[in-house]
Amino acid sequence: MKHWQIDQLPWDQFDPSKVDPQLVPAIKAASVVERNSVDYALYLNNVFRDDPDFREAADHWAIEEVQHGDALGRWAMLADPTWDYHAAFQRYRDFYQIPLEVEQSVRGSRTGELIARCMVETGTSSFYSALADATEEPVLKALCKQIAADEFRHFKLFYDHMNRYLKRENIGTLQRARIALGRVTESEDDELASAYYTTNDPANIPYDHTRCIAAYMSRAMKNYQPQHLRRVTNMVFKTIGVNPHGKWQSAVFWIAEKLFFSRQRKFARIAGIS
Template sequence: MAHWTLDDIPWDSFDPSRIDPELVPVIKAAALTEHNSGHYSKYLCNVFRDDPVFCDQAETWAEEETRHGAALGRWAELADPTFDFATTFDRFAREYVIDTEVAGSIRGSRSGEMVARCIVETGTSSFYSALRDATDEPVLKAICHRIAGDEFRHFKLFYSTLKRYLERENLSRRRRLLVALSRMQESEDDELAFAYHCANTPDRPYSRAASGRAYAARAFRHYRIGHIDRSSAMVMKAAGLSPHGRVGRLFAGALWRYLRFRLWRLEGEVPAATNDGGGRSQAA
């Protein structure tokens, strides 16, 4: 049973005067990646092909992620009436393809796969929490609040599955930490960059570097230290380390400093949204 549907969103409260133009390009890109989650459920069900309970859960997870994309896409169309979510998503899904026909996890084990999934949900729960706290637009705030809650539940799903598989797979804390750090490095991979390009600069040649920088500059600025502290605790938990121990505190501090440094570098490189495709309407 769905925790919420598109009908639960207070669409009538949409207030274009309270839109942050710098958020519109980010939401467009996020809508595409969220809506594309069906491919990842196919991948997970191949990795866990003999675990029907988890495969059912993975399919429910994908349905919820797809709903996230639909909600964000509908909001983006309100914010920018020139944005056609369905057409843009069709192009994105057609040109960004992942290999779902696999014999095993690219992380080396099922436990490793669940660590990686925990890291993804950590990133998305903190991202939508940050956007919820940053925006004054009532509909976007309501959407991000619901998505953030879903993403935290998804973390708990993957973490409980991780614990179940750790009972049969000998994955050390060191290996869990390495998988977690590796997946964090992949957070700025080609998927988000290409989604940003498809949603905002489709008439220009695709540059992974430029699109990635444009997305990161607009997304990173909304994080506050509380969002990072919570993210750090979730990463430590997935890695099998104490979130409140010395390593956890050092990691949280390092993550916050890295984020601020990256933002400082990015802010000098990325033009305003009105110059990169986010400004094709009065809202963007």
């Protein structure tokens, strides 16, 4: 069962004067990625074909993710009445697909797949938390708080199933860290760049991955504050089996913070955003 409904959001409080126009393109891109989670549920059902409990959980997860996309799309159409969420989503679907006819995880194991899902939920929960704290637009703030709460629950869902599979597959900390960091770096692959392109650029403009990923990331990352990154660090540590409050946490957080904001500035320069 969903924890909230789209119509429960305070749509009548939408305030166009408080919309950050630089943020709208990132919301458009995020909406179609969230909506496309149905394909990921199909992929997960194939990978976990003999695990009915997880398959049921994955299907429910996808329902909530689709709601995220639909709500973000509705907000983006208020912010930009010329934009068509449904047409943009279809364009994204036509442009970008993930392989669905699989029998094994691309991560090499089911534990690895669940580690990767934990990393995705770490990223989305932090993104929507940062956005909820940063935006002054009332509807977007309320929406992002709801989505962030869902994403934290989704992290726990995948984390609990990951621990169940760890007992069978016994993947060590270093291997778990490699999978986790690998999935983090994939955030700069074609999924988000394609989403930005198909939701913001006219079809007659050629797709340029470097330009599109910079345009998306510079906007998505600019709202983060140190407290959001600290929570990310804690969630990554927890996923790979390291005490998030141990002696290394502060040092890793310091390095991660420097790298994160340096990366954001680089993306902003490429995208031409101040």
